[in-house]
Amino acid sequence: MDTFEAIRTRRAIKKFDSTHKMSPEDVKFLMELAILSPTSYNQQNWRFITVTDQSVKDQISVAARNQAQPKDGSLVIVLCGDTNAWRKDPHRYWKSAPKKRQDQVVAALKKKYAKSLENRRDEVMKSCGFAAQTIMLAARQMGLDSCPMRGFEYDELAKIIKLPEDHIIAMMVVVGKALEPAAPRGGQLGMDEVVFENQFF
Numbered sequence: 001m002d003t004f005e006a007i008r009t010r011r012a013i014k015k016f017d018s019t020h021k022m023s024p025e026d027v028k029f030l031m032e033l034a035i036l037s038p039t040s041y042n043q044q045n046w047r048f049i050t051v052t053d054q055s056v057k058d059q060i061s062v063a064a065r066n067q068a069q070p071k072d073g074s075l076v077i078v079l080c081g082d083t084n085a086w087r088k089d090p091h092r093y094w095k096s097a098p099k100k101r102q103d104q105v106v107a108a109l110k111k112k113y114a115k116s117l118e119n120r121r122d123e124v125m126k127s128c129g130f131a132a133q134t135i136m137l138a139a140r141q142m143g144l145d146s147c148p149m150r151g152f153e154y155d156e157l158a159k160i161i162k163l164p165e166d167h168i169i170a171m172m173v174v175v176g177k178a179l180e181p182a183a184p185r186g187g188q189l190g191m192d193e194v195v196f197e198n199q200f201f
């Protein structure tokens with residue numbers, strides 16, 4: 001499968017085959033790809049909770065307002081972010097670069113995030129968005145399907161995964177084998193409504 005086909009065939013699956021399991025090696029392989037997704041200043045602020053334990057998946061389904069995907073999917077990935085990644089030994093994000101470059105990045109991180117919780121939250125959402133798409137496309141290449149999900153009770157899910165104080169949850173992605181294909185697409189907007197050349201008008 002090439003990238004174009006993965007993009008075209010990725011759909012938000014509602015019914016997963018509950019008998020399908022992913023091996024620990026497959027989960028590791030998928031997450032090794034996920035952590036190649038881009039982050040601003042390479043701050044790698046995403047944190048991924050990978051859940052294959054059925055009892056935890058069951059609890060997540062309840063937190064997800066009884067949606068079936070978490071309990072029936074093979075793997076639930078809760079995409080979270082560390083809003084303080086910018087100040088946790090940030091030189092390590094550029095450990096392969098010269099010291100001067102490391103210092104530049106650390107200064108830039110401080111300037112952008114020290115005083116703005118909004119910027120820190122935005123950055124988690126951006127990073128997790130890219131990671132989610134990486135996961136969903138890689139899953140297609142592995143012969144698997146997925147569903148991105150934000151329909152859950154935040155506090156309940158936070159409790160289940162023991163979310164640290166300075167972290168936030170962006171979304172979940174369920175990965176597994178589709179039992180049924182997704183319903184036909186809802187209807188994409190026309191290019192003329194969403195794509196503009198050079199300027200809006």
Ligand SMILES: Cc1cc2nc3c(=O)[nH]c(=O)nc-3n(C[C@H](O)[C@H](O)[C@H](O)COP(=O)(O)O)c2cc1C
Pocket residue numbers: 010011012013014067147148149150151152171182185186
């Ligand atoms: C941020 C986000 C949250 C979503 N939450 C849910 C959800 O809780 N349950 C669900 O079944 N689908 C969820 N979806 C899937 C969307 O409904 C789906 O992506 C959209 O209808 C387009 O369909 P497609 O992904 O098959 O092209 C979510 C998608 C996104 C991007």
